[in-house]
Structure formats: C-alpha cells, structure tokens
Amino acid sequence: MRTEGQTLYAADVTGVSSLGKFYVEHERGLIGTGAVLTFLLAWEAVTRSRLVDPLFLSSPTLIVRAGYELFAEGTIWRDLRVSGTEFVVGYLMAAGVAIPLGLALGWYRRLYFCLGPFIDVLNAVPRVALLPVIIIWFGIGVWSKIVVVFLGAVIPMLINTFSGVKTTEERFLKVARSFGASELKIFWTIVFPGTVPFIFTGLKYAAGRALLGVVVGELYAATAGIGFLITVSGATFQTDKVFVGILIVTTTGVLVVELLDRLERRFEGWRPKVGSAT
Amino acid sequence: MPLFLRFYLERERAILGTITVVFFLCFWEGLTRGWWADLLGPVLGSAAARWRISPIFLSSPTAIARTAIRLFSAGEIWNDLRVSGLEFLLGFVLAIAVGIPAGLAAGWYRRFCFAIEPFLSALNATPRVALLPLIIIWVGIGIWSKVLIVFLGAVVPLCLNALAGVRTTDAKLLRVARSFKAAEGRLFLTIILPSAVPFILTGLRLGVGRAMVGVVVGELYAATAGVGFMITVAGASFQTDKVFVGVVIIALAGVLMIEALARLERRFETWRPKVGAAT
Incomplete structure (x- = not known):
C-alpha cells in the first residue's frame, strides 16, 4: 500500500539550522513516535485520573504488568503453543493444497471451468460463517481451528497462484513452442518461475486470513489458545489481559507479513511488468 | 464440425x-x-x-431449500435480516465517512500521514475481530457493538486505498497544473480526487468483505438477533439445514455486493494511472 509518492514532496533541506535539518530528515519517525507517545500518555492519564474505570479501559502500564505476569507465570506458553500449532498446520496444509491446485487450474482450462464456481462461492463467503458447522463436524479441539485456518488461507493462495499462471508472458510461450519445447519443459522453465512472485503475494494475503481464522475460531469455541485467552479475559473483565492477547496477535501478524514481504522482495525481480510490456 | x-x-x-x-x-x-x-x-x-x-450432521440440498422456504414464508427470518443489514449499513457508511476523507487527507498532508501511519499499520496487522471482547465490554451486545466492529473492519482498507490513490497521482499532471498557477484546492478537486477514484473503489470492494466478516463474527460471538446469530443458535441446536440457509444468505449478499462493486471498478478502470508505463 505504501507506494512511492515521495517525489511529490521533495523537502528543501538547504539553509536550515542543524536542529531543523535533523527534524526534517527524521520527520517521519519523529512525528510517528510523537503521535504514539501522546496516545499512550493520554490513555494512561485517563485511567490514572479515574476518569474511566481501569476495569473498562485498562492502561499501558497495567497491560505491560499483565503481560509480564503472564509470561513469568508461564501459563501463556500453552496458549501460544496451541494457537501456533493451529496456525502453522492449517497454513501449511493450505499451501500444500493451494499451490499445486492453483498451478493445475491455470494450466488446465477445463479443470478451472469445473472448479471455478466453487472457488468463486468460497471466495465470496466469509469462511468464518462456516464455524458452527465446522464445530459440529470436528468438535471444539485443535482440528476445527485448523480447518478454519485452512479454509481462510487456501482461497487467496489459490486465486493468486492461478492468476500467476494466467499472466505468463504470451511471447515466451510462443517462442518456446516455436522451438518445439515440450509442454512439461514450458511449464517448469517459463510458467512456474513467472508464477513465484504471485504465489508469495498469495501467501502474504493468506497469512492475514489464517490469523483471523485462529482468532475467530478460538473466540467462538476452544479450550486453549490466544483467542481463548482473549475471550475468557474479556468475559471476566480482565481488560489488561485482553490487550496482552491482542498485542500478541498483532505482533505475530506484523512479523509474519514482514517475513513474507522480505521473501517477496527477494523474488520481486521475477515479476513480469504487465504495464510496461511493449 | x-x-x-x-x-x-x-x-x-x-x-x-x-x-x-x-x-x-x-x-x-x-x-x-x-x-x-x-x-x-x-x-x-x-x-x-x-x-x-446423518442429516443432523451434514444436512442436504433439498433439506436446506425446504428450510429456507419455511423460514421465509413463516417470516421469522426477516427480523434477523433487518438487524444484520442495519448493522452492515450503519458501520459501512460510518467507515466511508471517516476512512475516505482521512485517507485523502493523509495522502495530501504529509505530516498528518506520519502521525496516523503507526496506528493504521497496527490496526491493519491486527485482525479487528480480536477486539470483539473489548467492544462487547464497551458497548454491550446490542447492534452497536456490531456497527463498531464493521466500522473497524472496513475503515482500514478504505483509508489505505484512498491514501494510495492520492499518492499515485501522476506527478506530471500536478507539475503542469502548478505551472499554470492552479490553486491547491482546485488541484485537489480536479486532479487528485479523480485519479484516486479507482483506488477508492478497490477500497470499497475490500471493505465490503471485511464488513461482512465483522457482521458475521460479531453476531456469532455475542448478539440477540441477526443472520450470524441465527447461524450460531441453529448450530448449537444441531439444525444444520438452518445453519446452511444462513451461510447461503451471507454468500449471496457477498457475491451480489462484490460483483456490483467489481463492475463499478471496471467502469472506472480507465481512470487508473498506469504506474508501470509512466515515462
């Protein structure tokens, strides 16, 4: 989302004092940090002054303390392990199904015609609406969450892999066919490499969906996990613990997306530039 | 042949x-x-x-159709539909009213963008539904908790896309307009805003998906009425056919809205600045 628009705002840094220069050079970081600090201080002040009951809103220091206690007592490790297992197993299963299937759907037109309607419908339904049925089928243990994660993650991976195959440069295929390359060779040396960046984009979108699946699945019905921690703490008005859970989820989301971002940039050079094709 | x-x-x-x-x-x-x-x-x-x-476990297409007819003719479903629709509409309209102007402003005023960026990124990385237990504590289990969760879900993609729309405005156009001494307000209305339209539409389409998740999850979690509530009650009482009726209703609503927005998007696609081909 953060595309380059920097050229629109070329700041003039000549002829200002060194303090001003420092500010201008680090403006983005300074303003961002300032805004976050102001927000945290205001939050702390509101609860400290008893303007709002801490039971209701908690406060940054209370959250830090609750987080420290949860990790020190070690009760949280079990929740982390359960949520982590659900996320990893569901996500890997989705990748294991979606990437080969997506490649096949892009390569075999008739297969796409057959399965297309199902993919379109699944894509339009928030998969979490299936939770009550999934609970009936798989119970409230780990497996129901794995299925929700799988369903959430499989669609974006599938659609991106498919469109990766579909956007293969037509000219490359023509050249390869002119030189009598076998279909298998065309697939592995032209189609698949061109699809890799798309697969990574799909993996990145899917990470968010998978995280949503874990959290919602555990909020809805579970016996352990971070979402379970959040919902139990919420039901018992331990707002600070709720925030600890949310922070853990957010951190995980940021880390996973960052990791996949790096992998994606690594393969970015392969992406066919659709706009500038001549 | x-x-x-x-x-x-x-x-x-x-x-x-x-x-x-x-x-x-x-x-x-x-x-x-x-x-x-x-x-x-x-x-x-x-x-x-x-x-x-067992039909209790899996239901079947004919059982689902029969239940759907019964639910609609008996009229018990209309209240759920009205409540869910109202939550969706209120939350989404609020998200549009806040998200798009905020995104445009963040694209236009660099410092404003710096200030809200950390919050936007954090919100974007959090599945907003994780906030549900808090929202329930704050605003109760009535429709407002769902309106709020829909709002939170839809506002982030709306804001980020409006921001990206302003940012990708063709710099040449701006330079030409400035050379001819166009006022900043004029620049915004005649160049920035039109070129942001395709991005805003993409934001709307993504936002609809998020808003649907918000309504459904919010009602699954805690509600007194709504299609999600119907699904969860039916699931808890093993009325699998009724669960599927709810899922089908949600799927239909999703397909219709996303298809409508995708058409609108294609209609405005020609407006989108071609980033790759800029010379």
Whole structure:
C-alpha cells in the first residue's frame, strides 16, 4: 500500500539550522513516535485520573504488568503453543493444497471451468460463517481451528497462484513452442518461475486470513489458545489481559507479513511488468 | 464440425461448471439419503454404511431449500435480516465517512500521514475481530457493538486505498497544473480526487468483505438477533439445514455486493494511472 509518492514532496533541506535539518530528515519517525507517545500518555492519564474505570479501559502500564505476569507465570506458553500449532498446520496444509491446485487450474482450462464456481462461492463467503458447522463436524479441539485456518488461507493462495499462471508472458510461450519445447519443459522453465512472485503475494494475503481464522475460531469455541485467552479475559473483565492477547496477535501478524514481504522482495525481480510490456 | 460439438465448445465454461455443481449437489444429497450406501452395499458389505451420513450432521440440498422456504414464508427470518443489514449499513457508511476523507487527507498532508501511519499499520496487522471482547465490554451486545466492529473492519482498507490513490497521482499532471498557477484546492478537486477514484473503489470492494466478516463474527460471538446469530443458535441446536440457509444468505449478499462493486471498478478502470508505463 505504501507506494512511492515521495517525489511529490521533495523537502528543501538547504539553509536550515542543524536542529531543523535533523527534524526534517527524521520527520517521519519523529512525528510517528510523537503521535504514539501522546496516545499512550493520554490513555494512561485517563485511567490514572479515574476518569474511566481501569476495569473498562485498562492502561499501558497495567497491560505491560499483565503481560509480564503472564509470561513469568508461564501459563501463556500453552496458549501460544496451541494457537501456533493451529496456525502453522492449517497454513501449511493450505499451501500444500493451494499451490499445486492453483498451478493445475491455470494450466488446465477445463479443470478451472469445473472448479471455478466453487472457488468463486468460497471466495465470496466469509469462511468464518462456516464455524458452527465446522464445530459440529470436528468438535471444539485443535482440528476445527485448523480447518478454519485452512479454509481462510487456501482461497487467496489459490486465486493468486492461478492468476500467476494466467499472466505468463504470451511471447515466451510462443517462442518456446516455436522451438518445439515440450509442454512439461514450458511449464517448469517459463510458467512456474513467472508464477513465484504471485504465489508469495498469495501467501502474504493468506497469512492475514489464517490469523483471523485462529482468532475467530478460538473466540467462538476452544479450550486453549490466544483467542481463548482473549475471550475468557474479556468475559471476566480482565481488560489488561485482553490487550496482552491482542498485542500478541498483532505482533505475530506484523512479523509474519514482514517475513513474507522480505521473501517477496527477494523474488520481486521475477515479476513480469504487465504495464510496461511493449 | 457437428452442431452439438460447436454448441458445447462455445459454452464449455458454463456447461462444465453446471455439471460439476449439479454432480456435487447430487453427491451431497445422496450421502444423507443413503443412495451411495445402497449402491455400494453389495460391493463393500457392511463398510458401505459409512456412505450414509446423518442429516443432523451434514444436512442436504433439498433439506436446506425446504428450510429456507419455511423460514421465509413463516417470516421469522426477516427480523434477523433487518438487524444484520442495519448493522452492515450503519458501520459501512460510518467507515466511508471517516476512512475516505482521512485517507485523502493523509495522502495530501504529509505530516498528518506520519502521525496516523503507526496506528493504521497496527490496526491493519491486527485482525479487528480480536477486539470483539473489548467492544462487547464497551458497548454491550446490542447492534452497536456490531456497527463498531464493521466500522473497524472496513475503515482500514478504505483509508489505505484512498491514501494510495492520492499518492499515485501522476506527478506530471500536478507539475503542469502548478505551472499554470492552479490553486491547491482546485488541484485537489480536479486532479487528485479523480485519479484516486479507482483506488477508492478497490477500497470499497475490500471493505465490503471485511464488513461482512465483522457482521458475521460479531453476531456469532455475542448478539440477540441477526443472520450470524441465527447461524450460531441453529448450530448449537444441531439444525444444520438452518445453519446452511444462513451461510447461503451471507454468500449471496457477498457475491451480489462484490460483483456490483467489481463492475463499478471496471467502469472506472480507465481512470487508473498506469504506474508501470509512466515515462
């Protein structure tokens, strides 16, 4: 989302004092940090002054303390392990199904015609609406969450892999066919490499969906996990613990997306530039 | 070429799609009615019983259709539809009213963008539904908690896309306008805003998806009415057919809205600045 628009705002840094220069050079970081600090201080002040009951809103220091206690007592490790297992197993299963299937759907037109309607419908339904049925089928243990994660993650991976195959440069295929390359060779040396960046984009979108699946699945019905921690703490008005859970989820989301971002940039050079094709 | 072959080839996509869907529905129906168990009985013997699945567990297309007709003709579903629709609409309109102006402003005023960026990134990385327990504590289990969760879900993609729309405005156009001394306000209305429209529409489409998740999850979690509430109550009482009616309603609503927005998006696609081909 953060595309380059920097050229629109070329700041003039000549002829200002060194303090001003420092500010201008680090403006983005300074303003961002300032805004976050102001927000945290205001939050702390509101609860400290008893303007709002801490039971209701908690406060940054209370959250830090609750987080420290949860990790020190070690009760949280079990929740982390359960949520982590659900996320990893569901996500890997989705990748294991979606990437080969997506490649096949892009390569075999008739297969796409057959399965297309199902993919379109699944894509339009928030998969979490299936939770009550999934609970009936798989119970409230780990497996129901794995299925929700799988369903959430499989669609974006599938659609991106498919469109990766579909956007293969037509000219490359023509050249390869002119030189009598076998279909298998065309697939592995032209189609698949061109699809890799798309697969990574799909993996990145899917990470968010998978995280949503874990959290919602555990909020809805579970016996352990971070979402379970959040919902139990919420039901018992331990707002600070709720925030600890949310922070853990957010951190995980940021880390996973960052990791996949790096992998994606690594393969970015392969992406066919659709706009500038001549 | 024989006539029927040409007919088939011209409509291959629709024909193959219809056949698989019909096949899938028949297979499903057969599972609960025991068609496959009866068919495989002579071959597999007692193992064929595995192909007969209780309707409580799986339901079937005809049972779902029958339940849907009953629900709509008895009228008990209208209240749920009204409540869910209201939550969606209020939350989404609020998200549009806040998200798009905020995104445009963040694209236009660099410092404002720096200030809200950390919050936007954090919100974007958090599945907003994780905030549900808090929202329930704050605003209760009535419709406002769902309006809030829909708002939170939709506002982030709306804001980020509006921001990206302003940011990708063609710099040449701005330079030309500035050379001719166009006022900043004029610049914004005649250049920035039109070129941001395709991005805003993309944001709307993504936002609709998020908003639907918000309504459904919010109602699954804690509610007193709504389609999600109907699904969760039906699930807890093993009325699988009713659960599927709810899922189908949600799917239809999602398909219709996203399709409408995708059309609108294609209509405005020509406005989108081609980033790659800029010379």
